[in-house]
Amino acid sequence: LKISAIPPLIAEAILSDTGGVATLVGDPPNVMIAASTGFTFNSFIEHLTPLTVIAWIATMGYMRYYYRDWIETKPEHVEELLAEDEWAVVRDLRMMNRTLVALSLTIVTFSVHEIIHLELEISAIALGGAGLAIALSLPDLPEVVERVEWPALLFFAGLFIMVGGLEGVGHLTALASWIFDTFADDPLMLAVAVIWVSAIASAIVDNIPFAAAMIPVIHKLGELSEGDINTAPLFWALAMGCGFGGNATPIGSSANVMTVSIAERGGHAISTAEWIRVGLPVMMITCVVASIFMILFYDSLYVNP
Template structure:
């Protein structure tokens, strides 16, 4: 069964990477095979926290997609697009910098998936107004969301798993992850001109047209905008306080979606049209295939081999976890990877006497998984969501188009993270 699980995942991943068939078809076919031959059963795939579909992720996405669908009717996305373009004086590079900074900050305060769901429509609109390709802008925003989301407990789903397993608070993440995220964000911003060179040419006539627009005229329904604003504030507040309220973000998103649909009296065709059903199904299939690797012990064995290779050396363990986490998170999605790796990191911390060195293992796992999510198009939830939105809007982003940029950013962020971990938790501790 182990061989079957590995073979199915490898073939499905190859099909996703080469785009020979739609990624959703590849993921669901792979899931169907591992279920059909008995590598995993219904209990494993649909009810197990370790090997099954992560319903928290699925329903968090569903709830936020519905909220975005209702919010779209207000015209606020058009307003924000015009506002951003005018503040940047129509310069594509300045627009990219502005949108990526907004994305990074919002991803830390909310979560990266919610942030890209809200900002992707804005990006598509502003690029349409200027007559330029939105693909570089969408890729830049996703990369920024994974960097910015690393700063807080709620910013990236793997952080929630790590916080729960290690007993780390919101403030712990902010104090330990915030400084390195700020450094990484500055470097990433400086890289944008080079990373996306050739993407900033715009027709001056288009710029003049945009500068002449009045963003206030874009708002179509002020009353609905107020209702959406109230619900979104409540949802965001619940996200921030979810550990104190003991309500999962997925439940918050669904409650927010339900309340907004009720008070807005929106029709199903209006808000359901914004749901990326293919993206949700892709996640389900991917989770099931990875669950098969977890159940057969493949992921656990790989992680254990990496941990055993450290030989009790805390600094070596930190660096090895950082690099391995970045590589594996980019290949198999950082959420199931962290869920599998965190018990092994916990075991490692028990063998290290120095509490500072011990805690550094958790920050190494978080940095590797969060930044490693940028490595490929399927490395993090935000990546998959934006690729789904882009495909639906007629501007598909290929697996390799994303990965070529993401791999460079991942390499640089990990190179910067390594000395940070050494300096802060070993040399200066």
């Protein structure tokens, strides 16, 4: 097509990060929060999906403005591309259909397990769905292993070790404690502060390890306040901040890291500066939207689902 592939790749990752805030399984920090608090799949949809839709629209609007020159670029060889059979890339239709069945059953189970009182953790349901997909499709394991993004996995391993060191010496806990000490007298402002600090920290150290460090601290705050502070809004704020903050940098979320890794393998290197020029304003916009949402609907978030 003779056009740059970088803008749609960055847009795909950023919109994925933004949309992932909407559901329990949309982003790893959400899964961690749910496992720690008991928040359900449906409660994430009820509390965060309306916000995410607004943030997603705002993100799309900004990215259309930022990439307006790229959008106006006339691609070449469009007729040849449209003439291609898109189904030709599907190498095994039976495997695809079986995998879609397993995925559909998993999502349905996520949605109804609370209603039917299914005593299973979300992680168990997800692993069960993955196991079902493998059992139904019987993939070629050597080929699967060969296509794993090992550089990205090694990057995550190194990043988590580094962040684990920061947590081990108490830096992340000290940061969280400072937030709570500063804003403990105003629970609403405390929740807004959690959004912004979580967003900034997630952009620097990745949202997964930061969420892991913050979750026990929020629980501790609830214990120390002896019930005076309801921690439910703080956990929703943590989900908002970690999800939206991951947009800012290429290491802010797993989707970003995978996008950069796959793009580089395809010959489209994405620099950190190029990502930040797009992602940082998106983080600011979505966090402003989240802050307004928190201020307007704090009472709705105040009750544990």
